[in-house]
Amino acid sequence: MKKTNDHETGADEGTALQDTPRLPAAVEQEVVRFMEFHPADRLQKNLRRMLLDFLMYQGSLEAVYLRDLVEDLDGLFELLDAMESVGEAGTVET
Numbered sequence: 001m002k003k004t005n006d007h008e009t010g011a012d013e014g015t016a017l018q019d020t021p022r023l024p025a026a027v028e029q030e031v032v033r034f035m036e037f038h039p040a041d042r043l044q045k046n047l048r049r050m051l052l053d054f055l056m057y058q059g060s061l062e063a064v065y066l067r068d069l070v071e072d073l074d075g076l077f078e079l080l081d082a083m084e085s086v087g088e089a090g091t092v093e094t
Contacts, residue, residue: 040084
């Protein structure tokens, strides 16, 4: 087993952060603004209610786009979960 020192590990982490895609500053500002005015927990609850109401009352189980919609909403709910956890931890960092 090869032993690495802390200096090598730190360099690897810095490189990994540099390779991570970043949002443009304007988009980042809009996300922060959105988080300030639209609490993630409330938005999550409302979107889930709306989706369930739509599915129950519109009989849309046969809709062609439903699978894509569910996958996109699942990703959105994951983002909202992350936004909510950041909100609980303190302020949003820009």
